[in-house]
Amino acid sequence: MVSSIINVPLQNKKEEHNTYYCTVEKAVELPVGQYEHFKKNLLLDYDFIADNANAMYTDSSNIKHCLLVLNKNGEDGIIVYSAGQAFATYSAHIPYAREIYRLIQYPELDEFNTYMERTVDKYVQQAKTNNQDGIYRLLVDDIRSEFGDSLFNENVFLNVMQTRPEFEYVEFDGEEYFFKMEQEYANMSQSVSEKEMYPKGTRIELNVMNDPFAPVPSGTRGTVDYVDDMGQIHMRWDNGRTLALVPGEDSFRKLTDEEIIDELREQGRIVNLGDECEILLPEEPIDCSSMTYFDSLEYDCWDLVEKYCEHLGIHMIKEDGEAVVSFDIVKDIQERILDAVQDAGVELNFERQQSEDSGMIMGGM
Numbered sequence: 001m002v003s004s005i006i007n008v009p010l011q012n013k014k015e016e017h018n019t020y021y022c023t024v025e026k027a028v029e030l031p032v033g034q035y036e037h038f039k040k041n042l043l044l045d046y047d048f049i050a051d052n053a054n055a056m057y058t059d060s061s062n063i064k065h066c067l068l069v070l071n072k073n074g075e076d077g078i079i080v081y082s083a084g085q086a087f088a089t090y091s092a093h094i095p096y097a098r099e100i101y102r103l104i105q106y107p108e109l110d111e112f113n114t115y116m117e118r119t120v121d122k123y124v125q126q127a128k129t130n131n132q133d134g135i136y137r138l139l140v141d142d143i144r145s146e147f148g149d150s151l152f153n154e155n156v157f158l159n160v161m162q163t164r165p166e167f168e169y170v171e172f173d174g175e176e177y178f179f180k181m182e183q184e185y186a187n188m189s190q191s192v193s194e195k196e197m198y199p200k201g202t203r204i205e206l207n208v209m210n211d212p213f214a215p216v217p218s219g220t221r222g223t224v225d226y227v228d229d230m231g232q233i234h235m236r237w238d239n240g241r242t243l244a245l246v247p248g249e250d251s252f253r254k255l256t257d258e259e260i261i262d263e264l265r266e267q268g269r270i271v272n273l274g275d276e277c278e279i280l281l282p283e284e285p286i287d288c289s290s291m292t293y294f295d296s297l298e299y300d301c302w303d304l305v306e307k308y309c310e311h312l313g314i315h316m317i318k319e320d321g322e323a324v325v326s327f328d329i330v331k332d333i334q335e336r337i338l339d340a341v342q343d344a345g346v347e348l349n350f351e352r353q354q355s356e357d358s359g360m361i362m363g364g365m
Helices: 032-040 047-051 097-105 107-130 140-147 154-161 257-266 299-311 327-343
Strands: 022-030 064-071 077-081 090-094 135-139 167-172 176-181 203-208 221-227 233-237 251-254 270-272 278-280 317-319 322-324
Touching: 022 032, 022 077, 032 064, 064 097, 077 097, 107 135, 107 154, 107 176, 135 140, 154 167, 154 176, 203 233, 203 257, 257 270, 270 327, 278 327, 299 327
Parallel strands: 022 064
Antiparallel strands: 064 077, 077 090, 135 176, 167 176, 203 221, 203 251, 221 233, 270 278, 317 322
């Protein structure tokens, strides 16, 4: 991608360039048409050059004091030294001359640019050195306490940081900067292996896969199946592919908890039981075969009851492992939960089962 274009008078096989030390004594702006005419006819006489002839001279240090001719509607310009003439005896095209002249007029801008550049470089290096597992946080007050308030600009700092190649993304909440490092700059904890970082079931979104033949498309999401001893992350991609991820070569990220919740809602895995209470439906059937009495509920079912009681503000005091709560309340909650789970398609098993330990028959509801 071309970020800027510099217009320069390239010359073929020139052995050397004669250069002069110059400073801008005065600037003159010309309308677009006049500037283009001047640029193409430098050796004609011009009143604006004649009127400013006294501003162009060579001082005792052999520095030429020049006239800067600017395009009124553009950024480039032509520096002129007339040597007492009414035409451009010496001249040079200066790309981005307006910006250069602005820095000459307002040296504090150059001071600000230098300060911000130095500040950005300092904290980029600090982020590369001190990030943990690719995450680095920086309080704006810490920057101000070190550099002072006079020059630091929060938004300029953020905008420049967001262009740096070391970061996947940068966020700012008004008090703290949050940096997510590109994978090649992330300092992963030696004690944390890929197997620990990406356990089975972890949801991942692919940024870019480094595969020249048939990569999984960028933006595809998938679920971790397992991580092998080489650290490769074997995936079950949502599009049916099973190509593994190679940390350090492929670029990817874990989904946030919020993104996972949104996915589960879209899949119908989260249902509302009323009173704005949502539960995540289990993928496996729930064993309810021992639900003869509420004090002997299967753990999975009782866990749902307990969560719903907590949502309704029912304080469940447990004594000797049993929750003390009204039977009628629990029964109503249990029925609402089981009805919602069944309506969502989760299988409930109420069949009698034989105990492996005693051979006793367990009664159903």
